[in-house]
Amino acid sequence: MSIKGKNSPYIIAFCILLYIGFALVNGFNLNIVDKIVISRKGLIIEKPILALFFYVLSLILIYFLPSGWKHRLIYLRWQNPLPGSRVFTKLAIKDDRISHKDLVAQHGELPEDPKDQNILWYKIYKKKQADEVVSDSHGRWLLFRDMFAITFIILVPSAVFTFWYSGIEKGILFTLTYCLLILVLWICARNTGNRFACNVLAR
Numbered sequence: 719m720s721i722k723g724k725n726s727p728y729i730i731a732f733c734i735l736l737y738i739g740f741a742l743v744n745g746f747n748l749n750i751v752d753k754i755v756i757s758r759k760g761l762i763i764e765k766p767i768l769a770l771f772f773y774v775l776s777l778i779l780i781y782f783l784p785s786g787w788k789h790r791l792i793y794l795r796w797q798n799p800l801p802g803s804r805v806f807t808k809l810a811i812k813d814d815r816i817s818h819k820d821l822v823a824q825h826g827e828l829p830e831d832p833k834d835q836n837i838l839w840y841k842i843y844k845k846k847q848a849d850e851v852v853s854d855s856h857g858r859w860l861l862f863r864d865m866f867a868i869t870f871i872i873l874v875p876s877a878v879f880t881f882w883y884s885g886i887e888k889g890i891l892f893t894l895t896y897c898l899l900i901l902v903l904w905i906c907a908r909n910t911g912n913r914f915a916c917n918v919l920a921r
Contacts (some may be wrong), residue, residue: 721857725864729780732865740876743892744884779868788867792907798832801915802839806830809912815920843918850921855914862910866903873900 740746788801801809806828810816821828825842829835846852873896881889 721853721860724857726860727859729864729868733779733868736869736872739895740880740892743880743888779871780864782871783867788863791870792863792904792911794867798836800836801911802836802843802859803832804835805839805915805919806835809916810919813916813920816916821919839915839918846918846921849921852914852917855910855917859907859910859914862903862907866900866907867905869896869900 751789781910790796791867793799798804798921805820808832810818810821818828847856854855873893877889877893878895880892886890
């Protein structure tokens with residue numbers, strides 16, 4: 719199963735939690751939640767149509783924002799935003815597990831240009847992508863990246879609706895809570911992305 723496939727249940731559960739929070743603030747009926755069970759086997763949605771709805775919704779929200787824009791928002795860089803673009807000049811230096819001498823011995827003189835850094839890093843990654851630590855850290859990065867993107871996308875429409883439907887007080891509470899959630903997910907996405915880039919070099 720692909721990494722995105724493994725992340726799908728978590729993304730769907732995250733979308734459900736976002737809906738529950740939105741519904742609670744606006745006083746909506748939560749009968750839909752009665753059909754959702756979280757067990758040791760994972761997330762179980764008893765009604766197939768309901769399960770399909772949340773699955774399609776999560777796909778739409780994930781792919782609504784292109785990957786390039788997700789990376790620009792997370793790393794606040796327009797050009798070469800990926801952590802692999804600065805892994806040799808900035809990230810690896812701060813990681814005690816990574817030896818600069820060993821990297822030079824294995825790959826020659828390390829590039830300083832951001833684009834060239836990412837190209838070399840990706841070549842190294844392709845050789846190590848089956849490594850469990852690398853795969854796990856890659857999955858965590860994609861998960862937090864997509865959770866951040868989903869929350870970022872639905873902030874404005876859901877906040878505007880809450881202001882209109884439930885009033886200024888609840889609208890402010892909802893917006894502040896969502897902004898805090900976006901900030902937390904943004905930090906997690908940045909950190910897991912940087913960690914993933916370094917894990918590739920450290921393994």
